[in-house]
Amino acid sequence: MKNYLDCSDEVKKALSEGRPIVALESTIISHGMPYPKNVETALLVEKTVRDCGAVPATVAIIGGRLKAGLSAEQIEYFGKKGTAITKTSRRDIPAIIARGQDGATTVAATMIISALAGIDVFCTGGVGGVHRGATETMDISADMEELAKTPVLVVCAGAKAILDLPLTMEYLETKGVNVIGYRTDELPAFYTRTSGLKVPCRMDSAKEIADAWTAQKALGIGGGLLVTNPIPEQYSMDPVYINNEIDLAIGEMKRLGIKGKDTTPFLLEKIQKLTAGASLEANIQLVLNNARLASEIAKNLK
Ligand code: PSU
Numbered sequence: 001m002k003n004y005l006d007c008s009d010e011v012k013k014a015l016s017e018g019r020p021i022v023a024l025e026s027t028i029i030s031h032g033m034p035y036p037k038n039v040e041t042a043l044l045v046e047k048t049v050r051d052c053g054a055v056p057a058t059v060a061i062i063g064g065r066l067k068a069g070l071s072a073e074q075i076e077y078f079g080k081k082g083t084a085i086t087k088t089s090r091r092d093i094p095a096i097i098a099r100g101q102d103g104a105t106t107v108a109a110t111m112i113i114s115a116l117a118g119i120d121v122f123c124t125g126g127v128g129g130v131h132r133g134a135t136e137t138m139d140i141s142a143d144m145e146e147l148a149k150t151p152v153l154v155v156c157a158g159a160k161a162i163l164d165l166p167l168t169m170e171y172l173e174t175k176g177v178n179v180i181g182y183r184t185d186e187l188p189a190f191y192t193r194t195s196g197l198k199v200p201c202r203m204d205s206a207k208e209i210a211d212a213w214t215a216q217k218a219l220g221i222g223g224g225l226l227v228t229n230p231i232p233e234q235y236s237m238d239p240v241y242i243n244n245e246i247d248l249a250i251g252e253m254k255r256l257g258i259k260g261k262d263t264t265p266f267l268l269e270k271i272q273k274l275t276a277g278a279s280l281e282a283n284i285q286l287v288l289n290n291a292r293l294a295s296e297i298a299k300n301l302k
């Protein structure tokens, strides 16, 4: 593994001392938010994790090397280059390595690298899922398969309504992935605290979530665990307003014939434009909220 993976000194030290670590993804930096807010947010998320007593490990691929733990300069580089960096999911990793390229890692790719590094807890904003119209297009994010097979606990704010949320929940059930609602009975829908869908499992403490994770690993059940953390009330958006903007963005995507891996970044950018930045502010706040919960879960693992 040493031939491919570099952990930063801080991450190496934390791993050897058994200190809590929280992995963070890099597609959210390059493809999920505009510069310079993306860099400010990524650094603020790292600071939040540190303030909570855990060690952040932002994950990416640089010059064909898998990285767990980036410097502030490296985060700036990913933020500034933005979509010029290749969005890298599971399938893309080997080619990026072979060519010595840079890759911004999605949830799926970040889970793979976290597991290789020995990091159990990963914090993000939203996960990919089953897209609307998937019965025709078969557009199902590789994040779903990764949750089915790679042993990493992912903290998110639910999934955006750019996805078909009922189908996403069915898919996760089929794949044996539990979805925990943190202090909620409902699946949060990223910008909003509710979706009208029930989560299969509610837990009210980081300790209980950590205990469930420990049991899942000890039993060799395999796969990941999805913890959904609702956006704080004061930052949540009006569901009618945001869902209307999401519908407009999807309509535009269809008109332009956007497909495949470009779908999610297109919709994220379009929604930010349509809401004149209000969705971006919500996005930032929910990631910070997830960083706090992920740190607490990591601290409760032993
Ligand atoms: N959803 C968001 N913000 C994001 C993403 C998804 O609300 O930044 C990114 C994540 O990196 C996720 C990826 O893993 O998009 C999913 O892309 P796709 O649907 O192409 O698998």
Ligand code: MN
Residues within 6 Å of the ligand: 139, 140, 141, 142, 260, 261, 263
């Ligand atoms: Mn897709």
